[in-house]
Amino acid sequence: MSSTTNWRWWELLLWCGAFAMPWLWAERALVINEIAILALFAVSLDLILGYTGIVSLGHAAFFGVGAYSAALFAKFVHPDPLLGLLVGAACATVLGAVCSATILRGSDLTRLMVTLGVALILLELANKFDGLTGGTDGLQGVVIAPLFGRFAFDLYGQVPATYSLGVLLLLFVLARRLVQSPFGATLVAIRDNRLRAMAIGIPVAQRLVVVYTVAAGVAGCAGALLAQTSGFASLDLFEFHRSADVMLVLVIGGTGWLYGGVLGALVFQVLQKAISSVTPQYWTFWIGLFLVVLVLVGRERLVRPWTWRFGGQRV
Amino acid sequence: MLTLLFDGIAYGMLLFILAVGLAVTLGLMNFINLAHGAFAMAGGYITVLLMQRQGWPFLACLPVAFILTALVGAVLERSLYRPMYRKPHLDQVLFSIGLTFMAIASVDYVLGSSQQILQLPEWLKGRTEWGEGAWTLGMGHYRLFIVAVCAVLTIALQLILTRTRFGSRLRAAVDDQRVAAGLGINVNVVFMATFAMGSGLAGLGGALGAEVLGLDPGFPLKYMVYFLIVVAVGGTSSITGPLLAALLLGVADVAGKYYIPKLGAFIVYSLMIAILVWKPQGLFVQRGGKA
Numbered sequence: 331m332s333s334t335t336n337w338r339w340w341e342l343l344l345w346c347g348a349f350a351m352p353w354l355w356a357e358r359a360l361v362i363n364e365i366a367i368l369a370l371f372a373v374s375l376d377l378i379l380g381y382t383g384i385v386s387l388g389h390a391a392f393f394g395v396g397a398y399s400a401a402l403f404a405k406f407v408h409p410d411p412l413l414g415l416l417v418g419a420a421c422a423t424v425l426g427a428v429c430s431a432t433i434l435r436g437s438d439l440t441r442l443m444v445t446l447g448v449a450l451i452l453l454e455l456a457n458k459f460d461g462l463t464g465g466t467d468g469l470q471g472v473v474i475a476p477l478f479g480r481f482a483f484d485l486y487g488q489v490p491a492t493y494s495l496g497v498l499l500l501l502f503v504l505a506r507r508l509v510q511s512p513f514g515a516t517l518v519a520i521r522d523n524r525l526r527a528m529a530i531g532i533p534v535a536q537r538l539v540v541v542y543t544v545a546a547g548v549a550g551c552a553g554a555l556l557a558q559t560s561g562f563a564s565l566d567l568f569e570f571h572r573s574a575d576v577m578l579v580l581v582i583g584g585t586g587w588l589y590g591g592v593l594g595a596l597v598f599q600v601l602q603k604a605i606s607s608v609t610p611q612y613w614t615f616w617i618g619l620f621l622v623v624l625v626l627v628g629r630e631r632l633v634r635p636w637t638w639r640f641g642g643q644r645v
Numbered sequence: 646m647l648t649l650l651f652d653g654i655a656y657g658m659l660l661f662i663l664a665v666g667l668a669v670t671l672g673l674m675n676f677i678n679l680a681h682g683a684f685a686m687a688g689g690y691i692t693v694l695l696m697q698r699q700g701w702p703f704l705a706c707l708p709v710a711f712i713l714t715a716l717v718g719a720v721l722e723r724s725l726y727r728p729m730y731r732k733p734h735l736d737q738v739l740f741s742i743g744l745t746f747m748a749i750a751s752v753d754y755v756l757g758s759s760q761q762i763l764q765l766p767e768w769l770k771g772r773t774e775w776g777e778g779a780w781t782l783g784m785g786h787y788r789l790f791i792v793a794v795c796a797v798l799t800i801a802l803q804l805i806l807t808r809t810r811f812g813s814r815l816r817a818a819v820d821d822q823r824v825a826a827g828l829g830i831n832v833n834v835v836f837m838a839t840f841a842m843g844s845g846l847a848g849l850g851g852a853l854g855a856e857v858l859g860l861d862p863g864f865p866l867k868y869m870v871y872f873l874i875v876v877a878v879g880g881t882s883s884i885t886g887p888l889l890a891a892l893l894l895g896v897a898d899v900a901g902k903y904y905i906p907k908l909g910a911f912i913v914y915s916l917m918i919a920i921l922v923w924k925p926q927g928l929f930v931q932r933g934g935k936a
Binding site for chain 1: 671677725728729732734735736738739740742743744745746747748749750751753754866870873874876877907910911914915917918921922925926
């Protein structure tokens with residue numbers, strides 16, 4: 331066990347590099363902030379999709395709830411970022427616990443539908459209660475107090491980026507601990523064969539509830555980070571394409587591997603910036619083409635270039 | 646009241662025609678095709694373009710929409726979809742989302758993102774009212790036409806499925822693919838024909854619904870949820886299940902939007918989640934049937 335749980339040298343190097351980036355490359359700090367948030371969101375999806383095998387098309391629900399609750403908290407109660415982060419995570423966790431009852435039964439299609447349905451319901455609610463959420467205009471006028479009372483969120487994005495990276499690192503470590511524990515091993519067992527997992531005495535339903543709730547909380551944190559660092563929350567947070575994007579991010583990086591979310595977020599953001607600078611309006615076409623080719627080639631092989639030469643061999 | 650009910654039924658029938666292909670492909674190949682709406686959009690655009698640019702009459706466009714979409718469906722099935730059947734659901738979802746994104750962006754690029762307007766012929770524009778007071782039944786002629794076409798199609802489908810040789814092959818393949826193949830049924834051809842039929846029906850539905858549902862490049866994503874609801878709630882083992890689910894959905898949606906406009910689609914989604922939590926395999930699945 332120790333060989334996989336120990337931190338390797340390249341991991342430490344990676345994180346040191348990540349934290350140095352906003353300061354070394356100041357003009358890209360805003361992008362780095364976005365990448366960190368997307369990575370956190372993808373890591374949370376990885377917990378349920380990659381490790382437990384629940385196909386969810388509505389993960390944006392928790393992201394959006396985290397963002398809206400953090401933004402509302404900052405606007406009406408207290409502007410402290412860390413408190414807001416906790417509130418965002420707590421709201422998303424509660425929602426996740428409630429929704430986890432809906433994903434226990436049925437086929438993949440059923441799960442797809444209920445997760446999608448929850449996100450759509452929240453989108454409708456956020457749209458209709460426009461007195462509170464600002465409706466289609468979005469929730470504006472969110473002001474966040476300086477971090478620890480000292481570091482103000484500036485426009486250049488260095489403080490936000492460091493803040494997001496810090497939260498990402500903290501939750502990444504916790505997620506890593508979680509998936510490498512015996513608990514994580516039971517999740518993988520459920521993913522690989524639910525019936526056998528049940529037969530050897532794993533409490534499947536309970537495990538699913540716990541992991542779904544945890545993942546919802548992490549996604550809520552990611553949403554809260556976005557709302558705090560951008561000072562804005564909009565209906566777009568609940569949209570279908572956000573759930574689809576995060577799935578794509580995870581698939582680019584590789585599922586069932588926590589660095590998959592981080593790597594995928596990096597590649598996705600760079601791709602998005604590159605493509606949308608060429609054709610701003612039609613970049614979804616290229617994303618779609620990429621998805622189709624990716625699946626036809628086999629997504630297992632994308633991150634393993636040494637398998638490309640053996641055409642058609644199944645991995 | 647009755648008018649609402651009638652509009653709801655018309656809407657539900659339309660949804661059924663749009664979604665029945667999805668139900669069959671899902672039941673037959675266990676393939677989650679999120680790109681189904683793209684075929685419907687194709688049918689809608691074919692009709693609109695033929696009418697606007699070539700001046701074809703509306704009725705002549707409908708079969709063309711059906712045939713062209715079915716052809717596209719057959720080609721795509723043979724080339725792209727077939728390798729997907731044995732992949733996990735996650736791959737299928739990603740693949741079909743990718744196709745949908747491509748379809749949306751291409752239509753946007755070629756024809757622009759504005760809403761397309763379908764000019765109905767004069768004889769479909771009127772409206773007939775029967776009865777008095779609260780029980781007035783107002784029927785738009787176009788909705789009446791939709792109900793009639795969809796009813797004919799439904800009966801035809803039911804007859805094909807229960808009375809013809811192709812229907813019995815199809816049912817055999819749905820029940821157990823391997824045994825059906827073992828009995829000498831060419832399952833691949835059955836798959837392709839069914840997929841083409843389903844796509845064609847979606848195209849026809851898109852053509853019929855262009856006026857009611859609105860037609861713009863966002864169509865596949867906007868209605869994807871509705872098609873999936875019909876299939877998830879109705880189950881995939883028969884066509885009566887999706888039909889009843891589509892009617893339920895149509896009436897609930899129209900009534901919900903009329904009586905409680907503030908909550909809009911909220912009611913439909915909550916209803917769907919409640920039903921799926923209660924019966925995860927769908928409302929109308931026979932005991933012992935293939936889930």
